[in-house]
Amino acid sequence: MTKRSLVTGGSGFIGSHLCERLLAQGHEVLCVDNFFTGRRANVEHLLDQKRFELLRHDITFPLYVEVDEIYNLACPASPIHYQFDPVQTTKTSVVGAINMLGLAKRLKIPVLQASTSEVYGDPTVHPQVEGYWGNVNPIGPRSCYDEGKRCAETLFFDYHRQHKMDIKVIRIFNTYGPRMHPNDGRVVSNFVVQALQGKDITIYGTGKQTRSFCFVDDLVEGMMKTMATKPGYTGPVNLGNPVEQTVGELANTVVRLVGSSSKVVYSDLPMDDPKQRKPDISKARAELNWEPRVPVEEGLKRTIAYFDDLLSRQSGQDTRGA
Template identity: 70%
Template sequence: MAHQKSILVTGGAGFLGSHLCDRLIAQGHEVICLDNFFTGNKRNIEHLIGNPRFEFIRHDVTFPLYLEVEEIYNLACPASPVNYQHDPVQTTKTSVHGAINMLGLAKRLRCRIFQASTSEVYGDPSVHPQTEGYWGNVNPIGPRSCYDEGKRCAETLFFDYHRQHNIEIKVARIFNTYGPRMHPNDGRVVSNFVVQALKGDPITIYGEGKQTRSFCYVDDLIEGFVRLMNSPSDVTGPINLGNPGEFTIKELAELAIEMTGSKSKLTYVALPQDDPQQRQPDISLAKKTLGWEPNIPLREGLARTIRYFDKLLSEKD
């Protein structure tokens, strides 16, 4: 078995963070999970409470933190438009102050640190598919800017700490990810469509539904995280992690209806400001550097996600 490490996961009670905690615990590591429950949920980690290798700390990353760990995964930040636009100033603070605090901790401990960045750094891309060399097309003053620019600034900080202080960094740009433990009301397209279909509600499509997205199942993504963190020290990223399979929003809605056996009808509303028309990762770098690519097809991942939401909704009834 590999060396047992003590690992800090910020945002560890969130959708991705909780799956990462599961994976690290299963590998035999000791995990400190940090979350302030702004968007994270106790339910996501309750099965780990009581595990001797798991510790939970309620803390906001915008305030400094003093711990002894060997690795840091920085995932703390609301990641859905509903949540990050609810308190845009706090969203920017979480990305920027959070990065400064975690990088400061990594500098003090001389430990490796992972940043969960996002495909939103590409904005509404004029290059398709998006490669890591593309600098993006981002509105700096729009309603999504708190998240997009916050994450862009965090990447800047990571690379400056790397150059100035020789900190070992790993930066992943995450594309649309879905799976169990997504919040049912987080406004993300997979959870929206699945919950609406299960309830028999009309399925809301923004614009004509011709905009495209690529959907990566959470287990595939977490595998990419771990491979990147454990890659040689000269592999810093940024590196795209996502599923290059491209689907229109309308195709996803129709698939959700079919797989849930729902009688929901499609309903069309105006497209939100700065909503990207295309989003598809070029994952050549991840394949070459990490030997990573997703292997769970959309239907299989959706089936698991539907089962999760079906159980969640039946518990609420």
Template identity: 70%
Template sequence: MARITYGRRRVLVTGGAGFLGSHLIDRLLARGDEVLCVDNLFTGDKSNIDHLAANPRFEFMRHDVCFPLYVEVDQIFNLACPASPIHYQHDPVQTTKTSVIGAINMLGLAKRLRVPILQASTSEVYGDPHIHPQVESYWGNVNPIGIRSCYDEGKRCAETLFFDYYRQHALDIKVVRIFNTYGPRMHAADGRVVSNFIVQALQGHDITIFGDGSQTRSFCYVDDLIEGFLRFMEAGPDVHGPINLGNPNEFTIRELAEAIIAQTGSRSRLVTMPLPADDPTQRKPDTTIAQAELAGWEPTVELEEGLRRTIAYFRSALKIA
């Protein structure tokens, strides 16, 4: 899949010190843009962007998107929000505020500047789905008062705000629904299944599977997702989404664990724990719209290769030979 090149712009990335944000910034700088990275470092990590400190086209600002931001930019990527259950359940009220008030503040900035804005939404808006794979027209099956609701409903409300700003103010919005994404710079203790399994395998601990391991996920390597972000932003003012971005290849959680054990050479055992409340049993994106609207976008990194790169990252980060 050929990469697309673009002209220079000043781009704002909220949540830019996080896993996805830092990879997005790398691509933006590589294509010649200037980047303003905004992050309150609640879950973001300065180590993800330390390698950019000497770049004259990169600027970091410590700021919480729950408060207004007055800057001048040409594009906005709104990625600010804790995205793993451990982090977003730590302070659920703040998680909802980040999704909702943060969206209001970033939409207000985009409206003032009349610039396009991309919202990083999530496949969690589908909840525990009754249809499979998930298509963008599906309204979802979400518990509004559960322990995951701060994230699920916060993102759903943010989508509502984005489309109301589009209808009411003719704002150029882009709403992307992200399916499970993995790769280097994931937080080692964020509770996500790929990082959990890799860290446990590398450290020789038991690999903890919640449920019987038959639940499924579709795992997208971070480079493929970021390419989708860039294509979406360049798709023109008539393409708003929501658009699913993810890898449609589906694996059981047990298959993932076994693949990681094989690649790491670990002797870890698989142990099962009760499934957490509202944990979806199936997750797989229908990417038909993405392929049609985003210049033929499709994932190119298969799970085996993506795991190899991610395991190598964690070996280095955890200093494991």
């Protein structure tokens, strides 16, 4: 029997890849997005498929559809975008979660929440395990996203306890790949675009802060494996790459892979920016039989190729730094 999957935030960077994979597995896909950060271009190649439907909708308003499972990805995920309208960011995480949980409750179907490593804040435990409660500033400029996602997790587990619902919660660590927004302010897209344009590469802080980068294909595989677990498996489960590197090391790798003349410059570190980020994925390995398989350099080459093509089409000329 063909499953009908609802993907909120489905025209975003991660959501569009998930829609693609679900279609490849024979699902019908209802992609819902308000296009605040998602882009129609990300799913345009899917529009001629009979099993794909695109609906413009903001999940802070109720949605009445008939589906078999819900992937709730809707929310701006980069600081530039989620701080642009912080009240709306919190509403998307909290009210959006209530609306999707209400829909799943009515239909008696599983619902997966795309949470984030940001629930750990600026962690005092390293690497981060799912049992760690986090170190989050509740009133800072990043709180709309961090606390919004933490509240969404609370709602998911309360609906599970109170209404016996089949919930799944994943915590996504830094993900990168084709279809990232070129102006989202994330470190990978920033560095790649700057290197391709031959501009200075801006590192915020000393560059000693660490991140762990997971290629989008690996993440989508982990999401689908989580959804496929039996009722009663709730998570939360970390999905990310346990290979840790400094931001400075990433900048040097990008410059080398692009073959750019870009120089590295330094700027002030934003408030509450985490100093370390590395997932412990023991649970994902044991419970989902999942771990990332795409090496960072291979993923970066594919990401660079995407941005090179995108920027070339935008400018009508070669974008590589001389």
